[in-house]
Amino acid sequence: MNFGAPWGLLALGALAPLVAAYFLRRRQKPVMVSALFLWRTPRPRAEAGPRWERFTREVSLLLEVLAVVAAALFLSDVRWGEAARRRHVVLVVDGSLSMSARGAPADSVMERVRREAAKRVDSESATHVTLLASGASPRVLAGPEVEASRALSALESFQPLGADHDVLPTLRWAQELAGPGAPVHFLTDAPPVEGFSVPATVRWTALGGPRDNVALISAQRRDEGDTATVTLRVARFGPGPSTVDLRLRAAPGPGAREGTERVEHVALPEEGATTVRLTFQGAGDVEAALPDDALPEDGHVLLPPSPVSPVAVGMAPELGAAERAALERFLAASPEVARGSMGLGVAEVDVGPRGTNAKVTVGAGGKLRTFVGPFFTEKGDALLDDVQLAGVRWTAGDNPPGRPLIAAGDAVLVSEEEGRLHLNLDVARSNVQRTTAWPVLWSNVLREARRRREGFPRHQLALGEPLPVVTNPGERYALRGPLGTKPVFGAGPLTLPAPAAPGRYVLERDGEAVDSTEVLALDARESDLRGRGSVDLAAKETRASSEAAAGSGRARWPLWLLLAALLADFYVTRRT
Amino acid sequence: MDEAEVARLGAGLALALPRGPHRGRVGEVRAASAGSSLELHDFRAYQPGDDLRQVDWNAVARTGDLILRVRQDEVSPRLEVVVDGSRSMALSASKEARAREVALLTTDVGARQGLSPALWVAGARAERVQGGACRSALRTSEFDARDDLSAALARLPPLRPCGVRVVVSDFLVEVDLGALCSRLSRGASALFLVQVLDAEDLDPSGGEGARLVDAESGAALEELLTEPVLAAYARRFAEHQRALRAAAQRARATLLTVSAADPLSALVAGPLRALFVPGGGA
Structure with missing residues (x-):
């Protein structure tokens, strides 16, 4: 009651x-x-x-x-x-990273938001509250329509770490949850940008303030062998210090006795960013930290090892000598490629002669014909990205099965059949292997093979970036992150929505970890606190109708x- | 109850019996009907069938007509005194005493007059006594009925016909008064309704708020006894009295309203003159 x-x-x-x-x-x-x-x-x-x-x-x-x-x-x-009838209030809290900015220790923007939310609940005599956090994917922090105390409790434990985003979809959703004419309270740290149309029933309250900030705006780690290369970009927003100490600490990796700790003095330009590239030997996790400032979250990153995994390529013994030689020349110059064993299931790309079950077949059979053009290519196919066939003499035999990717007249030169690629090519009579089209085509083949590899193609992402992931058909996957675990639907290369919070995300197949990626709390637009401010814009639509509705209820x-x-x-x- | 005062007053009083015929066993009271007593009652012309022994031969000689002597019958008529035994009759000591005194005076005078009095006390337990037991019954009977006279009459055995009835009550009942009076008068040769009222019944005192409790039912009513409330009571009381009087007339009864605040001697000399006549004889 x-x-x-x-x-x-x-x-x-x-x-x-x-x-x-x-x-x-x-x-x-x-x-x-x-x-x-x-x-x-x-x-x-x-x-x-x-x-x-x-x-x-x-x-x-x-x-x-x-x-x-x-x-x-x-x-x-x-x-x-x-x-019984209830008084319902919908609160929307900006879930972007800049909401974690703070001045005095007990005076962060989020603390002000919490206090203001409690005041709103009191002033509106709200018994039930729906609390939303805006973001690229809006989420419900409490609700729908939970007791006010529970909603405020959920707000206490909420930490905004999301990327810069458009709040309009969240506000529209909040309006639907509130009902027609009912007010929606949006608590953020900046006034609406010029030209932004605030919905009529939304009361926009900004509780932030302009501040200087030094932030990491990107971080990348690449591991080749025992060497880890860390690339960082440091930016200054506002008339802050011209130099800053960047502290890096590398934990010892497998086989290493001790870690490494460095302090880099980074000169900061007035506008723009400074790039810092460092290498570590035998390093485990590398942690980079800037001195605490208005937004400490964007000054810390943790970069776990991100080893390059080469693509294994295997060649069938039946493959012709000319084809083998042409392929060997490409593989010799191609990075991140390893020789696999054909037929053992280890090779990710196995190459065989025409008529075999290899993933890529090379060879021509039947009546041979030579073409110098014009060539017709399937432009939309990723396998043909940047493949230029000018000056190419292509000798092909009978048409291979599958969907044509490259054709000349009525001859199918390249076709794709259920993931397998057929090159209708007599290498001995063609000059394709001596043109740029050859390595580009094979690079695309390897790239697609790499893309189809199970796990995360990228192991470091910034806030707001979609999360690419590759799954195998017929398996059950789940993505475990800081906000919990959720299933991953679909097979093959997938692009998941940008994670709502930074942290480590692990791809699990049937409960077993397959791969992990790190989402870093880096977003240059959120790190720029100069445009923040405080304002209270009342809802354009009066509450008379809603109050009348409340009275009648x-x-x-x-x-x-x-x-x-x-x-x-x-x-x-x-x-x- | 002042029995000495009753005895003193009863010595010089007689009941005012009606002119109508009485009935009863042969006794010493001259009845209105013609009979065989020695008391000459009237003369009338002879009619065939009359007893020739009653012809007044002297008158025949003087007038030449057959004149018959009509002699008065001598009977011993019944006297029934019904006393309302409801709790409202004991509203105050004076009201209770006056009711008992009037009943006792009636039975005493009736007995002295040669009537055979019977007393009915319509209390919670119906009680009927005769003769000398009436006095002791009036001493000991309780006014304890939680209902009104109309309901109490249902508990009584049937009243005997052709008697003189005297009903002592306050008649403050919320019933059909016509039906009540008709029931009381049924079979009676004469009916006297002696209404004994307390001073508070006649003229209630006002003042502060009070919780009015009905003496019989125990029902309560909270009222501020203001002038308008008292005036309304007086109006309703007057209406009730008018209705009672009209009902009594229709039933050929005599309504005698007395105030308990007055002494018995004043009542006998005043409102009760219609019931008690001086003389001490028939």
Whole structure:
């Protein structure tokens, strides 16, 4: 049970004089009379017995108390249980990283937001609150329509670490949750940008302030062998210090005895960023940190090892010598490639002659024809990215099966069949292997193979970047992150929405970790705190309609109870 | 109850019996009907079938007509005194005493007059006594009925016909008064309704708020006894009295309203003159 207008409970004060009157009346001396009917209007109905009459005062008092309580309940706008009417308020908190900015230790923007949210709940007499956090993917922090205390408790534990985003979808969603005409309270750290159309029922409250900030705006780690290369970009927003100490600490990797710790003095330009590139030997996790400032979160990154995994390429023994030689020349110059064993299931790309089950077949059969153009290519296919066939002499045989990717006249030169690639090419009579098209085509093949590798293609992402992931068909995957675990649907190369919070994300196949990636709390637009400020923009639409709706929704049953109690009291007292 | 005063007053009083015929066993009271007593009652012309022994031959000689002597019958008529035993009759000591005194005076005078009195006390437990037991019954009977006279009459055995009935009550009942009076007068040769009222019944005192409790039912009513409330009571009381009087007339009864505040001697000399006549004889 709760009350929409607790001041109405003051009506219970009427109980005091009521009870006092009861006791005063009890003290009245009874006067015996011969004929009570002469003292009142005679009624044809027979009187009840004295047993009832003896308790008339008490019954009357109880009925009058009931009437007063019913009136107080009505005035206080009582709400009973889940079925009763509730006062619902929708709060939207900006979930972007800049909301974590702070001035004094106890005066962060988020603390102000928490205090303001509590005030709003009080001023709106809200009994139920829906709390949303804006973001690229808006999420519900509490709700829908949970008790106000639970919503405020959820806000206490909320830490905004999201990327810069458009808040309009979240506000639209909040409006739908609030209902037509009901206000939505948006708490953020900056006034709306010029040209932004704030929805009519949204009250925009900014509680931030302009501050200087030094931040890491990108971080990348690349591991080749025992060498880890860390590339950082440091930017200064505002007239802050011209130099800053960048502290790096590398934990010892496998086989290393001790870690490394460095401090780099980084000169910061007035506008723009400074790039810092460092290498570590035998390093495990590398942690980079800037001195704490207005937004400490964007000055710390943790970069786990990100080893380069080469693509294994295998060649079938039946492959022709010319084809093998041409392929060997490419592999010799191609980085991140390893020789695999054909037929053992280790090679990710196996190459065989025409007519075999290899993933890539090379060879021509049947009647050979040579083409110098024009060549028709499937431009949309990633395998043909940047493949230029100018000056190419291509000798092909009978058409291979599958979807044509490159054709010349009625001849299919390259086709794709259920993930397999057929090169209808007689290398001995062609010059393709001596043109740039050859390594580009094979690079694309390896790139696609790498893309189809299970796990995360990238192991470091900044805030707001979509999360690419590759899954195998027929397996069950889940993504475990700082906000919990959620299933991953789909097979093959997938692009998941940008993670809402930074941290480590692990791809799990049937509960077993497959790969992990690190989402870094880096977003240059969020690190720039110069445009933050405070403003309170009232909702354009007045609350009259919603308040009227609230008034009409006041529970009626106390009125009926009041009426019934008065009638019953009248009946009881007139009996005597 | 002042029995000495009753005895003193009863010595010089007689019941005002009606002119109508009485019935009863042969006794010493001259009845209105013609009979065989020695008391000459009237003369009338002879009609065939009359007893020739009653012809007044002297008158025949003087007038030449057959004149018959009509002699008065001598009977011993019944006297039934019904006392309302409801709790309202004990509203005050004076009201209770006056009711008992009037009943006792009636039975005493009736007995002295040769009537055979019977006393009915319509209390919570119906009680009927005769003769000398009436006095002791009036001493000990309780006015304890929680209902009114109309309901109490239902508990009584049937009243005997052709008697003189005297009903002592306050008649402050919320019933059909016509039906009540008709029931009381049924079979009676004469009916006296002696209404004994307390001073508070006649003129209630006002003042502060009070919790009015009905003496019989125990029902309560909280009222501020202001002038308008008292005026309303007086108006309703007057209406009630008018209705009672009209009902009594229709039932050929005599309504005698007395105030308990007055002494019995004043009542006998005043409102009760219609019931008690001086003389001490028939």
